Amino acid sequence: MSAAAEFLKxxxxxxxxxxxxxxxxxxxxPITPSSEIPETLAxxxxxxxxxxxxxxxxxxxxxxxxxxxxxAAATGAKVMTATSGPGFSLKQEGLSFASSMELPMLIxxxxxxxxxxxxxxxxxxxxxxxxxxxxxxxxxxxxxAPSSVPEMASLPSLGFSLAFRYRNPVIILADAFLxxxxxxxxxxxxxxxxxxxxxxxxxxxxxERHILSSLHxxxxxxxxxxxxxEAKAEExxxxxxxxxxxxxxxxxxxxxxxxxxxxLCRRAVGMLREKGIRAGLVRPITVSPFPRKELGTLVERGVxxxxxxxxxxxxxxxxxxxxxxxxxxxxxxxxxxxxxxxxLDIVQRAEEISR
Amino acid sequence: xIAAEGHYEDKLGHLATLTSTPTHYCAGCEHGTLTRLxxxxxxxxxLREKTVLVDSVGCSVFAHDYxxxxxxxxxxxxxPAVMAGIKRMRPDLxxxxxxxxxxxxxxxxLELVYAAVRGEPIxxxxxxxxxxxxxxxxxxxxxxxxMVTTTTPRGREAALAGPPLDASKLIASLDGPAYVKRVLLxxxxxxxxxxxxxxxxxxxxxxxxxxxxxxQMGGFAFVEFVSTxxxxxxxxxxxxxxYATDVLAKIFPPGLFKDRFGVEQR
Numbered sequence: 001m002s003a004a005a006e007f008l009k010x011x012x013x014x015x016x017x018x019x020x021x022x023x024x025x026x027x028x029x030p031i032t033p034s035s036e037i038p039e040t041l042a043x044x045x046x047x048x049x050x051x052x053x054x055x056x057x058x059x060x061x062x063x064x065x066x067x068x069x070x071x072a073a074a075t076g077a078k079v080m081t082a083t084s085g086p087g088f089s090l091k092q093e094g095l096s097f098a099s100s101m102e103l104p105m106l107i108x109x110x111x112x113x114x115x116x117x118x119x120x121x122x123x124x125x126x127x128x129x130x131x132x133x134x135x136x137x138x139x140x141x142x143x144x145a146p147s148s149v150p151e152m153a154s155l156p157s158l159g160f161s162l163a164f165r166y167r168n169p170v171i172i173l174a175d176a177f178l179x180x181x182x183x184x185x186x187x188x189x190x191x192x193x194x195x196x197x198x199x200x201x202x203x204x205x206x207x208e209r210h211i212l213s214s215l216h217x218x219x220x221x222x223x224x225x226x227x228x229x230e231a232k233a234e235e236x237x238x239x240x241x242x243x244x245x246x247x248x249x250x251x252x253x254x255x256x257x258x259x260x261x262x263x264l265c266r267r268a269v270g271m272l273r274e275k276g277i278r279a280g281l282v283r284p285i286t287v288s289p290f291p292r293k294e295l296g297t298l299v300e301r302g303v304x305x306x307x308x309x310x311x312x313x314x315x316x317x318x319x320x321x322x323x324x325x326x327x328x329x330x331x332x333x334x335x336x337x338x339x340x341x342x343x344l345d346i347v348q349r350a351e352e353i354s355r
Numbered sequence: 356x357i358a359a360e361g362h363y364e365d366k367l368g369h370l371a372t373l374t375s376t377p378t379h380y381c382a383g384c385e386h387g388t389l390t391r392l393x394x395x396x397x398x399x400x401x402l403r404e405k406t407v408l409v410d411s412v413g414c415s416v417f418a419h420d421y422x423x424x425x426x427x428x429x430x431x432x433x434x435p436a437v438m439a440g441i442k443r444m445r446p447d448l449x450x451x452x453x454x455x456x457x458x459x460x461x462x463x464x465l466e467l468v469y470a471a472v473r474g475e476p477i478x479x480x481x482x483x484x485x486x487x488x489x490x491x492x493x494x495x496x497x498x499x500x501x502m503v504t505t506t507t508p509r510g511r512e513a514a515l516a517g518p519p520l521d522a523s524k525l526i527a528s529l530d531g532p533a534y535v536k537r538v539l540l541x542x543x544x545x546x547x548x549x550x551x552x553x554x555x556x557x558x559x560x561x562x563x564x565x566x567x568x569x570x571q572m573g574g575f576a577f578v579e580f581v582s583t584x585x586x587x588x589x590x591x592x593x594x595x596x597x598y599a600t601d602v603l604a605k606i607f608p609p610g611l612f613k614d615r616f617g618v619e620q621r
Contacts, residue, residue, distance in 0.1 A: 025444055055443045059436070060469040067433040067466065071409070071440020074427045075448075079440075097430050201425040201441070203405040203448055211419050212427040213410065 005186050010152040010178040011036035013185055014082075014108060017153035019044055021160055022192035024077040025055035027068040029087060032120050033176040034110035037082040052078070052192070062087040066094030066107075073103040074212055076197025078160050082108035084176075085118060088126055089134070095169055096135030099229070100214035104163035104195075106156060108172045110179040111259075111311075113338045121338015122177035122260055124311040130173045131288035131319070138226065140233035142170045142240070143288035147262040149183035151285075157190045164195035166236055173287060175311065177260040177340070236289050243291035244283040247273065251280025253354045254298055256320055257309040258284045260340065265309050268346040275347070277354050287316065292323035299327045305353050307331040309346055329353065372397040376420045383592035385540040385582035386414055386482060388556055389453065389563075390421050393480070396564040397424070397449075400571075406449040407441055409434045411463075413455035414488045432463020435470035438477040449570060451478040456497040457487045460522045464496075467526070471575055474531035478566045478576045481522055484584040485603060492587030496520040499606055504587070519606055523579045527612035533574025535612035536562045540580040541599045551596065558609075565618045572616050581607050 008016070015037045018026075028038035038058070045056040055072065059065035065081050072079040083091055088109040098105055109130060113123040128134075130143045142162050146152045152174060159170040201210045216222035244262075247269055248254055255265040262283035272279035282298070284291050295306070306328055308317050314332045321330060333349050335341045372394035380386040397403050406424045410416055412431035419426035429437040434452040442450045459467050459481050470477060486504055487493040493506040497519045501510040511519075527535040538559045542551035559580060566576035581603050585595035611619055 025440075027440065057439075057443060060472075061465055063433065064436040064466055064469060067429065067436030068440035068443070070429075070433075071427070071437035071442075072444040073440070074407075074437070075441055075444045077444045079444075093430050094433075097428070101428065201407050201427050202445060203407065203425055204423075205404045209423065209425050211425070213419065214428050215410075215416060 005184040007182060007184055008149060009036055010146070010149045010174065010181050011110065012040045013149045013153035014156060014172070014174070015040035015044070016187065018080055018106070018156040019050050019053060020187055021157040021190050022052045022078055023080055024052055025072040025079040027065040027072070027079070027081050028056070028058045029062045029065045029083065031084045031087045033112055033179045034082045034084045034108065036179070037108060062090035063093065066091045069105050070094055070098050070103060073098065073105045074201045076200035076202065080106040080108065080156070082110065084110045085112045085114045085126065088129065092129070092135035095133070095141070096137050096139065097214055098169045099133070099139035100137065101212040102167040103169065103212070104160070104167055105169050106159045106163060106172065107169060108174065111173060111175040113336065119338050120176060122175035122311060122340070123336055123338065124175060124259060124261070124315070125336065126173065127287065127310070127312055127315040130171050131290070139229055140168065140236065141288055142166065142168055142236060143286065144170065144172050145258040145284060145287045146172065146174055146178060147259055147283060149178070149181060150185040152178060153185055154188055161193060162240060166232055167199070168232065173259070175259050176338070240286060241289050241291040241293055242285040243294045244285060245294060246281040246283070248280035248282060248298060250278050251303060252278045253305040253307060253350050254303050255279065255281045255307050255309060255346070255350065256284070256295070256316070257281065258287055258316070261309045261311060264340065264343065265346060268343050268350070271343060271347050272350050275351065277351060279350055290319040290323065295320065295323040299324055304328045307333060307350055307353060309333045309341060311335055311340070367391065370394040370398050372403045372423050374421055374423045378421055379417060380414065381586050383583060383585050383595060384414070385484070385580060388540060389480060389482060389559065389580055390418070392556070392560050392563045393451070393453070394422060395560065396567055399564065400567055402449045402567065405447065406451070409438050409441070409450065409452040411452055411454040411458045413458045415453040415455060415482065416489070418453050432458050432461070433466050434458070434463065435466040435475070435477070435479060439470055439473070439475045442475055442477050446476070449478070449567060451480065451567070453480045453482060455488065456481065456483045456485065456495045456522070460496040460520055468529070471526050471529050471577065472531045474533065474575045476570050476573045476575065478570045480563070480566070481577065481579040482582050483522065483579050483607060484582040485519070486584050486587045488584050488587055497522070497607070499602060521607060523577070523607070523612050526577050531575055532577055532613055533572070533615040534566060534569040534576040534618060536565070537579040537581065537607060537609050537612065538562050539599065539604050539609045541583050541596045543600045544597050568618050569616055574616060579607070581609065
């Protein structure tokens with residue numbers, strides 16, 4: 001029997017998607033609007049269809065949860081946790097240490113409105129915190145941005161692949177809208193990948209012991225470690241940029257949007273085309289590494305009008321500027337506070353700049 | 356007086372769990388003693404190759420340089436959470452940490468308490484020397500009222516900072532732990548000014564071994580070692596040993612707080 005479509009929330013789809021990719025351990029701390037992720041996993045825990053799912057544990061704090069993730073990751077396990085806004089801030093200590101010890105893990109941030117407690121609506125205001133590395137010390141993050149419920153289900157597989165390939169934390173940057181949105185989806189068939197975990201700390205057992213340490217007291221050694229991280233970041237940027245392009249072949253105005261805004265813009269492109277405006281869309285799937293190559297190609301082809309649509313005050317605009325380097329005009333349509341821009345906002349502004 | 360010449364291995368014997376790296380611990384510090392007690396217990400129980408050490412932050416941050424086992428670094432105070440992550444995923448491993456009082460009882464109190472509440476089968480050794488050693492002698496959660504530190508230049512005031520926190524009593528008050536013990540680790544004075552009693556090290560050796568055995572039996576084990584820090588206490592080594600006996604042991608009396616599996620009787 002072919003897989004039947006299921007009607008699920010984004011958070012539920014993400015949890016099940018992680019299980020289908022062979023999740024070993026999940027450490028939970030509840031926070032709205034991401035709590036359906038641990039709730040779904042708690043329900044699934046112990047079912048015979050998930051033999052790899054060994055640990056579900058609710059922690060006493062966000063800090064405890066991320067440090068449990070670190071411990072499980074050190075054994076070479078596929079381990080995940082999810083949070084939102086205020087909790088994502090608390091995860092940064094762990095992300096700094098995990099990056100320094102090069103531990104693969106999957107961290108989900110269902111972006112809510114902020115700063116502070118903000119509210120429970122969708123924003124993309126954690127963009128800098130996620131893409132720049134929100135903890136201390138300077139380190140690269142790999143950040144994936146789903147745009148639909150099916151993608152919430154499929155990105156954990158890519159996330160674990162990248163996390164283990166590069167021995168680096170991977171962040172899935174969703175938002176409150178995607179977490180709560182219900183859609184039909186058919187889960188893709190995902191082979192359970194096995195990764196090289198020969199570095200794990202699981203007892204020496206007759207071989208050389210392993211030490212995972214973030215301490216480099218020798219200045220030269222610390223400098224070499226930064227150079228190593230930088231080389232890794234460059235390799236990731238070279239090989240792992242991912243974006244979906246839609247009708248960009250002949251586009252004169254190109255919208256750039258990720259997550260929920262990517263969906264809005266896809267529809268807006270159609271509306272603009274009906275008005276005779278040759279619009280297209282670049283939807284980053286990796287916001288870090290940012291898909292600079294795709295934008296660079298469009299500029300070289302002669303596109304001079306870009307329009308970023310995002311749920312913050314223009315954080316991704318900085319990455320677009322870096323990619324485009326002053327060779328084209330960049331406009332911004334944005335909303336914050338839990339609001340989304342309307343199709344009308346996007347279409348009108350695109351019409352204006354394409355005149 | 357103990358002669359300083361010769362390698363310690365010539366006097367004390369070789370341990371597979373102990374590396375030959377000279378420790379950075381100050382003269383007279385009990386961290387060195389504890390390191391050997393741990394190595395000795397892991398050798399005796401044949402656990403070295405099935406053990407993961409979780410480094411804490413403080414003077415014990417270099418523990419992996421001296422203990423020849425797999426190791427991972429925890430952020431300040433978070434060792435019990437990292438240990439729980441390892442142990443939940445791999446119950447076959449022996450997981451332990453050496454934490455200081457600042458690490459375990461101040462910044463990491465939540466992680467310690469909840470690991471104890473859940474009764475995680477892990478082993479935590481707390482070195483309580485009543486001060487932040489590595490950062491240069493600031494007030495710790497366990498600093499006695501009146502002790503002068505760099506952040507209490509007029510002595511710790513109970514009205515301002517509260518009294519010192521008794522970690523063993525706190526942990527033993529929970530239902531989760533299986534084994535909670537406090538040992539006065541430093542040598543203690545005797546009526547003769549030339550002679551000191553090393554009973555603490557013998558009791559410590561037993562407690563370390565028991566704490567690992569309790570983990571093997573599936574229980575949470577916590578051993579607090581009342582220790583000295585002569586450098587940051589601004590005392591001679593001998594004065595610091597007397598202070599530990601005369602002052603600290605009164606505030607933190609040694610004893611068996613909990614032994615659910617009866618390992619002390621076996």
